[in-house]
Amino acid sequence: MNIAYIDGGTYYHHDTFHDPELNPYFAANIYAPELYQTDLSSFDALYIASRQDSDDLLFNQEKILHFLDAGKTVVVAGDNAAEQWVPGAQWTDEPVNFWWWLTPGEDSGLRLAAPEHALMRTMTLQDFTWHHHGFFTPPDGAVSIINTTSGGSVFYEDTVSTKGRLFVTSLDPCYHHGSHFMPAASRLLRGFLPWLHRQ
């Protein structure tokens, strides 16, 4: 699968894209403010890295929906205001507990919801577990892969809201990996990107 990496211009987008271990999974780097003028016909998937300027994504909503309508795949990582432009995405903000792991007996608040999903043949719940910034309520027919104990999802696959395949997550692996800070975020990328590339 030819994956285009949508890059918001920050240092963490840069460092993630240029990581020699991850770079081979990307066919191209598209700078988000230039997305509107980029021909996407040669790509099978867009990987929209976490924590971008959501104005750039909102501006390209129609183009991204057109891409999905061609039966293609879009991955929307966290903190991209997905609820404003991704079909079916419903967001609930929650206070972030950055420190749960420092408290004996405290829980990450995450659960594996779809152990049968093909992605989970090579990944574990721990690869999705650092902290989370709230949750999505997936639309009917979508499959949550990682749930929160509060009843939402932090990672789901949606093949019902468009003619394509959407992966929506509230997790922000590119931010943490590109900041050289959070081994689980690096594991998520090292597990998910090769899997997506093989599709």
Add this chain to the structure above:
Amino acid sequence: MQSILYLRGVGHETPAFFDLPEAGNIKAKLPRELEPSDFDDYKAILIPSHINQRALIPFAPFMERFLNRGGVLVFNGHLVYPVIPGLSSFVPAQGGRLEDLIVERVNNHPIFEGVNVDDLSFRRGVAGFYGRGSNPPPSGALILHRLKKDGSVIDWVWHRPEGGVIFMHTGNPMWMFVNDDTSAARIAPRLLVWVNTLLGNSMDDIKRLMPARPLCDGKCAQKRMCC
């Protein structure tokens, strides 16, 4: 009175330190709103780590002119694009374990007066928030903090021979600690006092600009992007 320009990060966030009485003369803009004339109109620019650096590349010649005219630039984050003429790109620290991320003070500076270096090394006992590598200092820069283990220089200040001052912090923004209950909370107001002193501004005049309002309680909607 000279104003300070703050360039907003990708989340458009308004950071908590804007509520400080010392922040009364800050104006904020997104990189896409920048004009070349801003580099003439402002004498000080603050850049947070979540900035779209690629958007600043076309402004590099104006940044150089701004510095040569005596401008004050405070940059936070990992420098990975040619945004500031003459500077080298970020180099990650050699290790990511706790013992690799202990910060040591090399030289004192007014911004860190009364700030315990242990409060930079650890936040709730966790190391690595302050810095995990180096935007290498140019020759002639004064080194302020570095990682004890591998010597990665995190903070430096450089009074350029061509004019202007660059204060470099290689990490999350220095003002992210403003609501912490440690001595690191002193960094943000001291940074603003330092910048305004260089600009020749009176802190009394600046404080009079601020409406009476409580400091950020840490519960704002942008909390996760405040820093």
